Each structure stands twice: as structure tokens, then as C-alpha cells.
Amino acid sequence: MDYPPRIRELLERAGATQGDAVVVTAKGRPYPGVLMPHHSFSGEDVLTVKLGNGYNVGILSGDVEAIRVSAKASPAKAERRLPSPRAGRPTLAVLGTGGTIASYVDYRTGAVHPAVTAEELVFSVPDLLDVGNLRARVIYGIYSEDLKPENWRHLAREAAAELEGGAAGVVIPHGTDTLHFTTAALAFMLRDLTGPVVVVGSQRSSDRPSSDAASNLLAAAHVAAANLGEVVAVMHGETSDADAAIHRGTKVRKMHASRRDAFRSLNAPPLGRVRPDGRVDLSERALPRSKGPVAVDDRLEPDVGMFTFYPGQRPSEVAGILQGLRGAVVAGTGLGHVAHDLIPVLGKASRDGVVVVMTTQTLQGRVSMNVYDTGRDLLKAGVVSGEDMLPETAYVKLMWVLAHTRDPAEAARAMATNVAGELNPSIGLPEFAE
């Protein structure tokens, strides 16, 4: 996008073009960085500079006192190589999967491209190189809505291989749409983690003035170096807070379409946070690194489905969804209910060996099927309580459980047994406070 007139004039006077390394002085302060293309979301009067830490700073044209070009844009950018590892620093493995966070800005055209090489992934945030020795691979370039359970299995194996190969931690840049499905899947598949597996996304692409790509990636790298043996999501904290939040992989969900603080821990507080200076605060609940070796158990039963109940839903619709499945997660209402005319359908499926697990579409709180008749009728029909699991987490867990047993009673017991922090005891939780 062309620069607006006043910005263009300033740049022409300085001989600066987009992609140049520049030092812009404004209000007496120098801002060294790369001159960004103009973005339609920026104000008409704003010059955007990408600092060394990957953050974008927007400077009003009236505040600009000087622009100095320190290096012209290099057309050979893509040939940059990762530096050689330095002794005494942790090795962090970066496994790119696609999504907004794994895109980079082509400074010459202003376009945002998916990162297709490891270097593009890492050089979008040069400060990453200060956190540790990086080794990076691009595994997929897929929007997360297109990721399949098969991809979760592959990712689990790749993350384990990195840890077994000496990485102190693994960072997985990922699209945000289904990020919480992936963290839940990895959490069930990976045991005895010798280091953190950190899935990170961004809600605003790296060319936008408000991008969270660089700050989230940097926070994720700090978490990957911490004493943590869990699968977590690291994302921008609540808006009023400059920190990034660390969410347990089985307790996190995307709760807003566009806000940077869209990811929230539900039915559990976050596992910790990353301060702006890179310091990582972890809750006592967080599992520390194990001695290893990392155990991978990536089997998933594919014939599992999930559906949300609504008034007017027909028994025939539910019967159709259950056809051919070995397990199904229902997102019911309230404490875990559906209309009475659906209960015989769930009962028949249950008698036929389908494991039906009840969760709640309120997302927060706990299924409790002993309070009202409807719940008791569902229990009698063989429906299993999903307790305080998110529907998404229960779905992934049910795929994993049914790959390990074909016995419905054993599967029901496994669903009620905590594996990766997905179940919390009910006593003392705020949702039961009087």
C-alpha cells in the first residue's frame, strides 16, 4: 500500500524506502528498526517501524525529528542463515505449522506471506536469538481450521523427537482457530515431558500496528526455556495487562473472534504468565520437567464425533450423527441436559456400545447429572459425565481413550480419570461456592 502524502515526503527527504534499516528520532528518542510498509489499519499520519524485538511502533509524522538510513533493504534477505549455536544456552526447537503467527512481511511489497523456511520463521523476530540457540523447521503451512487429528499425532511425534534430540523446549507456532484442540491432543499424547511444549498463535498479523505475533512468539520462547513439563498455550494476556498468559493445554479455549486476549483458561486459573522482561512466573500446580524419556502415545480412534444440543433438534438428526461412531461428545445445556425426546436415541447408541459423554455448552462450570430428573434419566440411559472438561477437550480425550480400549465401561472409567489436568476435583472450586 502506498504511503500517505506526509509520510511519503518525510521518507523521500531521508532517502528511505520500505525494508530499510532506519533510526527514526521522535520526541528526542531514537527508534532503530526496519521501515514497515503502510497498512490500511494504520492512521493516515502514522509511520510504522518494526523494532529489533519484532514489535511495531507507530510514530505520528508530526513527531518525527529525523530519519537516518543505517542499511538499505537487502534483496537477498531470504538467504540469511541462523547463527551457529553458542555454548551454555538452551536449544529451543521451533516447529512451524502455519497460521497468522507464521507469516512474515515482505518489506518490498508490503504483502504478508506464510513463512516457508525456518529462517523466515525465526528472522521475523530477531530477539528470539537472544533466548537460546534455535533450530527451526516448517512442518506445515496450514490454516488451523484445516488441521486433522492425523496432524496432531504427527506433531506429537515431532515434538517428542525434538526433546529426545536435546531440545530444552519446543515452540509450535500455530493458527489460533483450533489451537486449543491441538494443545489438548498433545497433552494426552505426551507423557514425562523433559521440557515444555508451547503452542503459540497470533490474532493480528505481523504487518499490523497492533500485531501480537512478535510478543507472543518471544513469550513462548521464554516459556520453552522454563522448568515446565507440560503442553501449554501461550498467548497475549488480558487487555489491561502487558503480560502473556500460560494456559494448560486441556483447559484453554478461544473465546473471542479477534481480540488478542481471546484465549482464556476455563474452569482453572492460568498456569502462569510471562512478564514483559521475559521472566516466567509459574503456578505451583505446573508440572516441572521430568527426567524422561518422553513417552509418546499418539493413538486416536477416528470414529468419534461431537454435537451441540439445541431446542428443536430432531431425534433423527442426532441418530444420523451417531451412525457409525464409537464415541460421541454432547455439549448439552446447563448441568448437562438435552430434551427428553433425545434420551432414547442416546440410550440406544449406548446400548449398542457407543460411549456418549456429556459436557456443557455453558463451557464454564461442571456437568452434574444427579440434580434434576433429566440428568438422572441420561445417566440411566448410559451417558457418561464429562465433569468439568471443555467439550473440545472431552472430544480429543475420547478419541484417545477409545484407541486404547474397546470396552465401554473401561472407557467410561478412563474418561473420569485425570490424565493431563483436564479434570479438577469439584470441592472448593469457585463455581460451587455458595
Add this chain to the structure above:
Amino acid sequence: MDYPPRIRELLERAGATQGDAVVVTAKGRPYPGVLMPHHSFSGEDVLTVKLGNGYNVGILSGDVEAIRVSAKASPAKAERRLPSPRAGRPTLAVLGTGGTIASYVDYRTGAVHPAVTAEELVFSVPDLLDVGNLRARVIYGIYSEDLKPENWRHLAREAAAELEGGAAGVVIPHGTDTLHFTTAALAFMLRDLTGPVVVVGSQRSSDRPSSDAASNLLAAAHVAAANLGEVVAVMHGETSDADAAIHRGTKVRKMHASRRDAFRSLNAPPLGRVRPDGRVDLSERALPRSKGPVAVDDRLEPDVGMFTFYPGQRPSEVAGILQGLRGAVVAGTGLGHVAHDLIPVLGKASRDGVVVVMTTQTLQGRVSMNVYDTGRDLLKAGVVSGEDMLPETAYVKLMWVLAHTRDPAEAARAMATNVAGELNPSIGLPEFAE
């Protein structure tokens, strides 16, 4: 449930049995009310008295200084009659539908029963009689998960009849599970409201020490007397707040299985609140009472469905759900996405005349299908944006819209046109704040 020993001793000494009108003095203060049965959720050492305003107060046995019986429980309680209307006060119509809020405590047995008579409904909260002249009818005694679209239509006609028959406002006690579907449905069906239609529920039954039944019902009555011409939900406010919240019927959703503050306005602030003293504060956005007459347009197309996308969902499952439908709401991921392998299925349905509307399973934020390829591909396939509508609201609206036109293009236009506060303009909303 039997009283625990220390409480039993105190009561025996005073000659008091449950259901008696008593005055309990504790720490120098008198608590006049009805002696409640013991509840398993109360502490072992707590005596519960239901005050005149319907609130329960729990008194530690050690604090009890005196118990005086002012009237023995009357076995003829069910024969109490509503008082005659008094001039100069608003008439409020109460239409019972069932659910936790429409239950009352049988003081003799301690059991909680659904209210089956108007008197039982009203006498559970005697203070209601101070707000206005009440006329009450029990229309259903149904758990809300069993309510059908046909019930919404019936309720709309009954509410309109009450307003046309001189009621200043209508209070509808309702189960909480699907309360927000009902408020959305009534909001689309009722125009030119001469008074508020207030749907109210309770998350804890009236025998529990922490019950919100009385306070919610009383708050709803105050709202029904206010200068408001909308369909709203009135429920307990956020926990830190003694106020009740007034939610626009098309923007509210149950967001917790059990908490009293489970109901939240999403993508819009609440429309107002009710102070503990009964004062009603309304936002400027709230529509005032219209001059009438009330217009009822209760037609609904029954062949409409709704489903939530998840990774691993099969195209054949979606094709099965869409079979025989004239409209479908999808709760996609993020800005309104599904996996690419589902897009041809939605495209075919769309070409066959099915109106497919995209909403987001993040619940908060706005569908925006012009940002990524997936969204653009969905738009090309004929999928319609649900903007910032909740999936539940979009589902009810689509049923209503398709009952008025069989032309998909016209239906798409109607879905994008605000009818009852369900669509907000995007500019300046917090979710787009940089």
C-alpha cells in the same frame, strides 16, 4: 431432611416446627420469617429462616438468643388467594413455564415442588405483592431443555395478550438451560411492546441457603414495571455485585453451569440493572414502551438446524445434518471458518436453496469472512455472515426469517438487517479496538 441435633434441641424448646412463622433473635437482631426445613447444602449448625422478601438467612445455632412462634404452619396454605387489585398500581402478569424458579418449598416435608397454581408461584415471594397488582397463570411446568419452538410461539401470543389486556409488564419465570433461546425468539416475534417482557430464572432452588429465586423474581417484577419496551432476561449480576442484570433478549447467553451470575450479555453491555432497593437503571440504548398496539409475528420455519464445526468432522456428517433443511446455522471457528473439505458440502446446500449462516463458536467477537482465504471461499460458496450474532440468536432468527420468505437472497438480506438489537454496527466496538 431431619434437623441436626443442636438445631432440633433449640426448636423443641421453642415448640417450633418447620413452616411456622417465627421470630428468631440472634446477636440482638430479630429475624421474622418462616422456619425452613434443613437442607443438605446448609452447614450442620445452621438454622434457615425465609424472610418476607423471600430471601433465606442462615443463623448459626450458637448465635440464636430466642425463637418465638408467631403463627403455626397452616395446613390450608394452598388455599391462600391473591389479594384484590389496588387502584393506582401497575398490573403485572406472571406466566409460569417451569424450571427451578417456579418451584416452591413444601415446609411440611421440606421437598421442592414445581409451582402448579398461580398462588404457589406468587406466594413463594410475598414481597412481589408490593410491586404491583399481580395476575398469575401457570402455562407450563416444563424443564426448559424440553421447551420447543412451538412453546416460544405460544408464549409470545400469551405475553402479547397480557399486555393488550392491560398488564403494565409481563414476568415469565423460566428454566435457565434454554432461557436465552426463548428471549431471542420472543424478541423477534414481538414488536411495538407497550411494556417489558421479562424472562427470569434461578440457578439455585428456593430451599437452598444461597437461592437466587426470590431476588431474581423480585428484580424481574421491578423491571416489568419500568419504562421499557423490550424482551429482556433478568438474572443475578456478577458475583461481586448485589444488583441484578438486565440483558437484551438477543444478546444474552448462559455461560456457567451453576453460578448465579451465569448469564452474560455478549458483544453488548447489559441493558441496565436493578438495585437491591428495586430501583431500575436503564441504558439509553433501551427502547421505551411503545404506544402499541403490540404486534405479534410468531411464524417460525421448523426445518432449520444448527451445528458446531470441529477438526475431524466428516463431510458426510454435515451433509446428513443439512438433509431436508431450509436453513442452517454453523458455529465455525475464529472469524467464521470451517475446514476446506466441508466447503463443497455447504456450497451444494446453498445452491440447492438452503440458507447457511456462519457464526463463531468463540461466541464473542464478529464473523469476518473477508480476512482469510477460508472465509472468502465460504462467501463464494454462498454462506452468509452472521456478523456479531450469537449462534443461538442466529438460529432463532433464521427460523423466523425463513417463515417470511422462501427466497434465499431475501433471507440473506433479512439476516443482515437488525430487527431486535441482535446486530451491532462494527465500528467502535471494543473487539475491534487496537
